[in-house]
Amino acid sequence: MTDTPGNPGGSTQAAHPCGSGPSDGSVPAIHAIIPAGGAGTRLWPLSRRHRPKFLLDLTGAGHSLLQDTVERLAPVTATTTVVTGVAHIAAVADQLPQVPRENLLAEPSPRDSMAAIGLAAAVIAHRHGRDAVVGSFAADHTVADRTAFAGAVRQAALLAEQGWVVTIGIEATGPSTAFGYIHAGDPTDVPGAPDGRRVLGFTEKPDADTAAAYLATGDYRWNAGMFVVRAGVLLDHLAELRPQLAAGIEAIAAAWDVPEREEVLAERWPALEKIAIDHAIAEPVAAAGGVATVPVSMGWNDVGGFDALTELVAPRSEGPAAGAGVLDSVDSADGADGADGADGADGADGAETVDGSAPEAPRADVRVVGSDGALIASTSGRTVVLLGVPGAVVVDTPDALLVTTPEHAQGVKGVVDALRAAGREDLL
């Protein structure tokens, strides 16, 4: 961090940690980076390797989590770049016709979040300059209050322009042991970003007692991995902290928009270090005083499991399923089905019509008696009846059925592990 020191000396004065950017006082639009990876194992059997969580409509709103993410960012975005696996690039393109094809970056293999976000930031730096403010946002979370979200991102962009690595600090609504926490310190006092606070450090997922103690102080927020930073600042931190990884990313980015891309990608990508951006950048830069956070309360949900999904899907107020949350299709309007059609790995659901388009899945007929607070997700089109099982979680797909409760949401991963161990790759 010699060239972009993070407020050396840990001074509490409200100074930006490195040379000021080209700010004219207006809020810069950000270049959004959306890493779209991960199957969402804890949502099995709804999500699968070939039908990952971010391509699914898990809110019943008619659009996928990825589409929702892009729409949420639109008011604060100059450009959108999605980084995803080669297997999903066609489905992502189908779902995001408004995103130029050149902004969809295909990873040949997963190399963790630093490589994905770093590559996107480097490509953006080449295309838009190193002063461009980038922001990375997971493809598979939801935000209820988009105005609050946009406000926080704008403040983060102003802080980023001043050289901070900025993370959005999610208001902790309970002592969750499922998230890491951000420990916030003094205000950053940057004009236009009144909520900005210096970050004293990041924590791993705590135990319940520790989480409760965090909340009692009022200084801790959930870390949702939303980072806003100038592209140049990010790449300089990376060059300082992980020079080999930075060099590999830079080589690939330099070749991205020229004919040599595939050649360079094939040579350099597999050698990139697998590391999360939290460990590679956020933690060491925070320790050096270079990270700020913008706390926000915006109804964030990581859709991390069936407990989170149960909170997300509002119970129906009328009809035969009144009292229960129902997802009777998880195909987005623009076609998570398209993804299936492309990879043909969805068993009974993967049947295609003669013209090659995926058939519209029939809506499930869901009926509930004495089962308030239950969640039913069905992609099979069957009749599903819950009788006297309040709070149950029932996930009904053409080839697999899961019956559980929100309290056992974290156990779903173990089920998937057991299926893998039993050789049921067809179900993963």
Next chain:
Amino acid sequence: MTDTPGNPGGSTQAAHPCGSGPSDGSVPAIHAIIPAGGAGTRLWPLSRRHRPKFLLDLTGAGHSLLQDTVERLAPVTATTTVVTGVAHIAAVADQLPQVPRENLLAEPSPRDSMAAIGLAAAVIAHRHGRDAVVGSFAADHTVADRTAFAGAVRQAALLAEQGWVVTIGIEATGPSTAFGYIHAGDPTDVPGAPDGRRVLGFTEKPDADTAAAYLATGDYRWNAGMFVVRAGVLLDHLAELRPQLAAGIEAIAAAWDVPEREEVLAERWPALEKIAIDHAIAEPVAAAGGVATVPVSMGWNDVGGFDALTELVAPRSEGPAAGAGVLDSVDSADGADGADGADGADGADGAETVDGSAPEAPRADVRVVGSDGALIASTSGRTVVLLGVPGAVVVDTPDALLVTTPEHAQGVKGVVDALRAAGREDLL
């Protein structure tokens, strides 16, 4: 009851209630009558109109409840006669190749149990004489202790030979409100039938307090509708108590084995009174002192709902579903599927192979974590996972899924009623 009075005067002496039969002291083999009707609504969606309970293998033993009933009776049976609806006669014939086709009586329409059992008794009387001892046994119950069952039936046959209408009195293992009760009085003191007792009366299904009071006396048994009686005695009682119904049945029976059967059946059957044998015969004859009971403890289960089924299906002791009861197929070895093939009313499961035979349904892959005491019945061949739902009941079929608990077993009928009201005849 003038010609076959039921021990008039209520004398407690051990006398048979009407003229002695042709007993030589040996136990007469009985002519079994098995009325096979009723869809088993409380076992929906496992049982359907076109896939009734008695045709299903609900014990996992590889044979249907009907087949189990016939096998259980074999040691005490001279002949077996099944009375069933025309829609099921082919499936019954498939499942019971050992029963002569002429002993399968097809009802043109349901006229309740008195018509069904009366017709069979009358046909048997024509074929084997009025002294033949008949016994009626439901097609869809289970008995764990066949030796105890056979012993009770033999005692009942000896009592029947002496002119009694005999009912098997099931040991009440708890104060059930789902069954009617038999109130037993003094011993009948018939040689060879040491357990026989006079019946003081039958009760309707009691409330819980009344049921508990019954049990405390030691004199009450569950009424499972198993009656053993000489054919002539039964028909004489009927002629006395329901002369019009008796005349109709006699006319049909007289024509059964001659060319005029269909003509007579078409004319007389629809006019037969719809009444249960309990109301037509058992109750009035008991009031007149002509009914005896043989109490027995034999592990009887009426498979009347998912509470009963949960008790019936033993939890697996090993494998991925250890701790839960699993029915991963309900097709009997000789083919409940054959019934489907015939009526073609089973939706996705009804696909037939080119040669017209029904395909073998794939076995479900059932996995259970933290769900001891659960019951999983699956006919879909899917992977079914229960995670943290002890005692749950999950019934997974190709077109309908039910998730409930044993405590809500009686509510299943309401679900079926709601489906009918919603016009979902395809699911019934």
